[in-house]
Amino acid sequence: xxxxxxxxxxxxxxxxxxxxxxxxxxxxxxxxxxxxxxxxxxxxxxxxxxxxxxxxxxxxxxxxxxxxxxxxxxxxxxxxxxxxxxxxxxxxxxxxxxx
Numbered sequence: 269x270x271x272x273x274x275x276x277x278x279x280x281x282x283x284x285x286x287x288x289x290x291x292x293x294x295x296x297x298x299x300x301x302x303x304x305x306x307x308x309x310x311x312x313x314x315x316x317x318x319x320x321x322x323x324x325x326x327x328x329x330x331x332x333x334x335x336x337x338x339x340x341x342x343x344x345x346x347x348x349x350x351x352x353x354x355x356x357x358x359x360x361x362x363x364x365x366x367x
Contacts, residue, residue, distance in 0.1 A: 273348040277321060279303035281341050287334030297330035299323055299337060301345065322366045323347070 279301035
């Protein structure tokens with residue numbers, strides 16, 4: 269069976285985009301999005317939660333993101349999820365999802 273990995277997110281940037289270039293000259297831009305969710309519990313209590321996602325953009329879109337986006341601005345992004353995992357010298361490990 270095939271698989272499907274597509275995500276569409278809309279949120280606010282938590283920091284200014286970081287535009288940089290790889291040694292081969294390819295532009296890459298990183299920024300973080302915060303997505304807010306409000307809901308009501310069964311007891312009638314209103315709850316708010318925030319989800320943070322790191323976004324990585326390549327190529328011409330990276331340059332446009334670096335030019336037009338800024339902290340606090342709203343952005344709509346479409347892409348696929350990618351999970352990175354690592355281990356530190358102290359045998360601590362971690363995982364992070366990116367779009």
